[in-house]
Amino acid sequence: MSAAIIDGKAFAEGLRARVGTAAVGFEAKTGRKAGLAVVLVGEDPASQVYVRNKGKQTLAAGMNSFEHKLPADTSEADLLAVVEQLNNDPAVDGILVQLPLPAHINEQKVIATINPDKDVDGFHVVNVGRLATGLPGFVPCTPLGCVMLLKDRLGSLSGLDAVVIGRSNIVGKPMAQLLIAQSCTVTVAHSRTKDLAEVVRRADIVVAAVGRPEMVKGDWLKPGATVIDVGINRVSGAEEGKTKLVGDVDFASAANVAGAITPVPGGVGPMTIAVLLRNTIVAAHRNAGLPFDENAL
Numbered sequence: 001m002s003a004a005i006i007d008g009k010a011f012a013e014g015l016r017a018r019v020g021t022a023a024v025g026f027e028a029k030t031g032r033k034a035g036l037a038v039v040l041v042g043e044d045p046a047s048q049v050y051v052r053n054k055g056k057q058t059l060a061a062g063m064n065s066f067e068h069k070l071p072a073d074t075s076e077a078d079l080l081a082v083v084e085q086l087n088n089d090p091a092v093d094g095i096l097v098q099l100p101l102p103a104h105i106n107e108q109k110v111i112a113t114i115n116p117d118k119d120v121d122g123f124h125v126v127n128v129g130r131l132a133t134g135l136p137g138f139v140p141c142t143p144l145g146c147v148m149l150l151k152d153r154l155g156s157l158s159g160l161d162a163v164v165i166g167r168s169n170i171v172g173k174p175m176a177q178l179l180i181a182q183s184c185t186v187t188v189a190h191s192r193t194k195d196l197a198e199v200v201r202r203a204d205i206v207v208a209a210v211g212r213p214e215m216v217k218g219d220w221l222k223p224g225a226t227v228i229d230v231g232i233n234r235v236s237g238a239e240e241g242k243t244k245l246v247g248d249v250d251f252a253s254a255a256n257v258a259g260a261i262t263p264v265p266g267g268v269g270p271m272t273i274a275v276l277l278r279n280t281i282v283a284a285h286r287n288a289g290l291p292f293d294e295n296a297l
């Protein structure tokens with residue numbers, strides 16, 4: 001192995017500490033804590049773990065956490081009413097509705113109901129449009145976390161060739177927008193791209209977000225490339241009956257070729273929650289009309 005390990009867990013801890021300092025300042029200026037509301041519909045065990053972690057880290061950063069756990073058979077109308085109530089609640093600065101939602105609920109309709117200025121996930125079409133046109137808004141947490149790790153590692157990204165593997169609304173598309181804004185030359189590839197290995201081999205920066213365990217191999221990479229692995233795939237482990245987490249990158253082979261690489265776990269995952277808290281303290285300041293240097297976070 002020759003690649004440097006990009007320690008997303010450590011970077012996320014630092015970011016959460018800076019958010020915590022900003023949260024103290026916000027409370028001193030306004031007399032109230034910033035607040036994040038998380039809505040979970042149903043009992044998916046993985047989602048419950050994520051929501052619990054978000055709640056704990058929100059409190060640890062000195063903000064209020066409002067959790068709304070609704071049964072799996074909650075109607076769409078009842079969920080929309082909860083979102084409306086949170087839109088109108090002055091104690092709530094950020095709203096996150098945990099996805100995926102049960103099949104009988106239209107996710108687009110729910111996202112469209114969130115006030116874009118409280119949409120700390122950055123999923124509302126207004127925020128998608130703001131990102132695409134370079135206006136201030138909210139950027140999805142996972143891709144923003146990836147850019148933070150890249151800039152921390154590489155400094156300026158200007159002129160670099162970036163390949164994003166995956167074209168989801170949550171990661172691939174906003175990731176491409178952010179890299180364009182950083183003056184990268186961006187290629188968006190996906191599972192149907194012809195000669196994917198050849199495309200990836202051109203890249204100085206590879207962001208893998210396809211959801212296929214260990215798909216990207218070391219011999220696909222340009223030597224020295226910076227590799228960001230967004231994948232979180234639970235697969236059966238070496239021991240019978242045990243599972244383990246792997247990314248979309250075959251870490252063992254990639255680490256022999258890459259210049260730097262994020263591990264799974266401990267890479268992009270912890271950044272996602274830290275950026276959520278960052279977006280929430282940004283939302284709190286903006287919506288209170290308070291000046292705030294978000295680039296200093």
Ligand SMILES: Nc1nc(=O)c2c([nH]1)NC[C@@H]1CN(c3ccc(C(=O)N[C@@H](CCC(=O)O)C(=O)O)cc3)C=[N+]21
Nearest residue numbers: 050096097098099100121265266267268269270272273
């Ligand atoms: N509206 C919405 N916004 C989200 O941001 C959102 C969502 N819905 N639905 C589910 C996904 C998933 N997600 C993760 C957050 C943290 C880790 C994380 O901290 N992962 C750890 C490991 C966790 C483990 O061990 O299971 C790591 O990679 O080191 C992973 C995944 C946010 N999501």
